[in-house]
Amino acid sequence: MLLTWIGFFVFVALLLFLDLFVLNKKDHVPRTREALLWTAMWTTIGLGFSGFIYLAYQNGWVDSNLEPKQAVITYLTGYLVELSLSMDNVFVIALIFAYFKVPAIYQHRVLFWGIMGAVFFRLAMILAGVYLLEKFDWMFYVFGLLLLYSAVKMLGESADIHPSDNPIIKFVKRMIPVTDDYHGHDFFVHIDGKRAATPLFIALIIVETTDVIFAVDSIPAILGITTDSFLVFSSNILAILGLRSLYFVLSSMIDKFEYLKYSLALILAFVGVKMLLHEVWHPEDWLSLVVIFGLLAAGILISLTRPAPAPAPKDPIKNPMIDEVPEDRQI
Template sequence: MNVSALEWGITLSVTIAILLFDVVVIGRRPHEPSKRETGIALTVYIGLAVAFGLWTLFFHGHQYGVEFFAGWLTEYSLSVDNLFIFLIIMASFKVPRVYQQQALLVGIILALIFRGIFIALGAVAIEQFSWVFYIFGAFLVYTALKLVRDSDHDDDGDNAVVRFAQKRLKFTDNWDGVKLWVKENGSRLMTPMFLVIVALGTTDLIFALDSIPAIYGLTQEPYLVFTANVFALMGLRQLYFLLGDMLKRLVYLSQGLAFVLAFIGVKLLLHALHENEVPFINGGEPVAVPEIPTLLSLGVIVVTLFITTVASLYKTRVHDVRKNDEEPESADPAPDPQTDSTR
């Protein structure tokens, strides 16, 4: 894929401008966005991603357009799962809803920074070491198995880094807007928001480790890897408030993502065998194995996410109906003695 310096510059300028607009204009004051505000923002962000994918398809070729859409859908799905963990973190720290918007904004910016670092490292590793695809593939299969095992999302949002901070730093129980620390009686105390940001940041770091091998399993073009990740992160803050409890209804999301990651992991392993240079595998010669085309990968991702969403909504709907049916009916009113005496 031939991407000029001018195209890179325009892409970086536009994406940075959009993020700055989100930070300076939309998120300039703590508030809970309305459904109209979130709906408009999401429509714009998703429209931009689709428009960019179509532009890539027409100006860079069908193959690269398909790679972008496959990567964007995969990264968006992983970001939604990340968003579910954000919900757990907000609930566990009892973050006032009016401050959740800016906390989410910080979490998304951290996610973008971490993914940018890993995109660069991944590009260098692929350029220098072809065997890195074995590691990426095995890591994705491991991640898929871990997702299935931990699909109940029973984590309370706490982690080792948060526990370390709680033990080593002094904290106040009082919220002071989005400030990370305050001064009380001459001492600097960390606010609960500090722990929230730490929890969001470490979660972003873990998800970046998962998402970058996944996207490199669909395209090896750094430009597409970067843009797919940027567009996948746009609008997540609005999606958080728009969907709310709806996210909790996607009970099969982790299983669906596990299947997608396992599929991409197998795709990477097949690609590694096809390009093999490891001396102890087939004498360092390529192995004659079939490779999975990106168009097939896109189809598998779309079908899996569709089935996952439909099955999740059906299960939660059936569960709600059964729960309502099992609730005891209100007791019958006591008989009227006067009426009863006339019988």
């Protein structure tokens, strides 16, 4: 089992290395065609990994009682849940980049390092979640209620974000000087002998903390499907690996997916109810996959066929690099 985990980490590290240091070595703005090809490639890898899942559970490479076919269905369900919830994450990331006016040529770099951090944070959260569910049966009710709360909140939340109000960002700005301008793709620079963070680093921190917040919803959602830690982690990570290319595909079409949030809310509610009724309701694994896929497809189709309501005018945004930054910390 340990070798399987090590092998998966090596596989992910290889994919990330090829992505940043070989295929995207030079900063550039991916065209829509390129982004679509990359999205197709990442999706193929994610879906194709189900073949390895079958072999691993057939040959006992993972310590689990699941049958190979059941493990594949569970993996695909978890992958689809994370992929669908990642779409909502994409829209928030687009708002963050717009808020900080991150040049499009450097957005891929921010997303790459943001996902690097997400791998470690999510592993810790998944292992903690699996441990709690295995040790304390009442945690199913806690997670179920959390998902129902998240579903209700998703329907009522506003798309407006104010990163300058983030306490972590306020702390960073008070600990280290922050430049007003971008300095290429660097996160830190030296100016007049002083080390300073660039707006790109501030944007990275916001993307990272946002992912952790989203993981509070997505990880319990997958744990509501299975507590097999390898299935939860592999489906989660392989779904977010394609987040960068998915961002460049969807970021320009945000307004066309107005009704997707209702599908995501229903998906969270479905898994939440499933966790609350785990002692009396045991639907077939394929049923969860069909329900989740159907809700996601319905949200996308309705969004594309029905015109979205006109957005309300927004107030102008102040320069986030100088909001509430002490004068002695500005450069």
